[in-house]
Amino acid sequence: MNRQIRIDIVRLALVSLLALVLVGALTLAMKQFALAQGASDPTLHLTPTTLNVSEVGMTSTHEVEVSNVSDLYGVEFSVAYNPNVVQPLDMEPGTTPGVQITVGPVFTDMGEDYYVGRNVAYTSTGAIEFQATLRSPASPFSGTGAVAFVTWECIAEGESAVTFTMSKLGSYPDGGAIAHVASGGTVICSDGGGTVDTPTLSGRVLLQGRNAHDDIYIFVTTDQSGIEAADIALESPIPGVPYTVTNAAGDFSLLLYEPPAPYELPYKCLQAIHKGYLLGQYCPSGGFTADENLGTITLPGGDATGDNKINIFDLALIAARYNSDDETADINGDGTVDIYDLVITAGNLNTSGPVEDWQ
Numbered sequence: 001m002n003r004q005i006r007i008d009i010v011r012l013a014l015v016s017l018l019a020l021v022l023v024g025a026l027t028l029a030m031k032q033f034a035l036a037q038g039a040s041d042p043t044l045h046l047t048p049t050t051l052n053v054s055e056v057g058m059t060s061t062h063e064v065e066v067s068n069v070s071d072l073y074g075v076e077f078s079v080a081y082n083p084n085v086v087q088p089l090d091m092e093p094g095t096t097p098g099v100q101i102t103v104g105p106v107f108t109d110m111g112e113d114y115y116v117g118r119n120v121a122y123t124s125t126g127a128i129e130f131q132a133t134l135r136s137p138a139s140p141f142s143g144t145g146a147v148a149f150v151t152w153e154c155i156a157e158g159e160s161a162v163t164f165t166m167s168k169l170g171s172y173p174d175g176g177a178i179a180h181v182a183s184g185g186t187v188i189c190s191d192g193g194g195t196v197d198t199p200t201l202s203g204r205v206l207l208q209g210r211n212a213h214d215d216i217y218i219f220v221t222t223d224q225s226g227i228e229a230a231d232i233a234l235e236s237p238i239p240g241v242p243y244t245v246t247n248a249a250g251d252f253s254l255l256l257y258e259p260p261a262p263y264e265l266p267y268k269c270l271q272a273i274h275k276g277y278l279l280g281q282y283c284p285s286g287g288f289t290a291d292e293n294l295g296t297i298t299l300p301g302g303d304a305t306g307d308n309k310i311n312i313f314d315l316a317l318i319a320a321r322y323n324s325d326d327e328t329a330d331i332n333g334d335g336t337v338d339i340y341d342l343v344i345t346a347g348n349l350n351t352s353g354p355v356e357d358w359q
């Protein structure tokens with residue numbers, strides 16, 4: 001190696017070292033500045049702090065946000081609210097028992113790599129309990145983001161404080177607790193002054209071949225074509241759009257409050273859906289303008305494949321699972337796939353939904 005090259009290498013090494021020292025000093029100074037400013041204190045809070053809802057029956061959403069966290073992996077919290085004024089909307093109807101809030105992007109942005117240990121609202125006492133953690137191979141979360149969303153429906157005029165009664169933020173890989181300040185918020189439900197027309201629809205939906213008619217999912221659509229049965233069976237409802245479920249007698253009552261943007265009134269159709277049955281529907285030509293009792297409709301059974309048609313494919317599916325306890329083929333829900341399921345399906349062969357014969 002000649003002398004000139006050797007000198008260049010030494011010079012380059014010195015310059016690099018100097019740069020490293022400068023960057024290190026700058027980083028340290030920035031950290032100390034941030035600490036002095038209190039900018040890095042982690043919080044768990046509701047955004048916006050105060051929700052103003054203009055009318056009973058309408059909804060609005062609180063974001064449950066963490067801010068300034070480092071290496072966050074799991075979150076647990078409980079909140080208390082006034083159950084006489086507000087209730088959280090169930091964001092997983094039909095798929096999970098009870099009332100669930102929405103899991104936030106801190107977790108869902110990781111695809112499948114998270115685990116929800118607890119997500120339930122106690123609607124009589126006014127409490128929500130939530131636990132979720134990322135899971136390997138997901139990287140820890142640092143910064144600010146939403147861990148959950150709560151969509152509140154105002155059920156009476158008044159005010160509800162929403163307070164954190166417990167909260168824990170867990171970090172990974174050190175496995176420790178992230179010290180933080182938790183601060184709640186408020187939902188204010190106003191009297192709308194009767195400016196928006198919100199009729200109530202009621203009626204009864206029965207499931208052919210069953211004695212219990214509960215958990216039939218009732219909702220309204222703003223689209224005349226409605227929603228395909230297969231779509232609904234797989235998806236959560238549109239957040240904020242009115243829906244309910246029937247009781248054991250098949251009875252329902254649905255308040256048509258105004259949906260959030262971008263859904264535009266008027267609602268065009270009411271639909272009733274249950275796995276294994278054809279879709280029931282009611283689409284009045286003049287729309288929904290006043291309280292109305294729709295009467296009774298019986299949903300025909302036998303759509304095991306969920307395509308809103310009862311045909312040879314449904315018979316084949318039931319035959320293939322004969323004598324099993326397969327839920328998809330157990331049309332009448334008695335726990336066994338047998339001749340009764342086959343009979344209902346065969347009797348309804350070559351029919352399709354939606355059915356609209358309200359009596």
Ligand SMILES: [Ca+2]
Pocket residue numbers: 302303304305306307308309310311313314
């Ligand atoms: Ca079918």
Ligand SMILES: [Ca+2]
Pocket residue numbers: 330331332333334335336337338340341
């Ligand atoms: Ca059965």
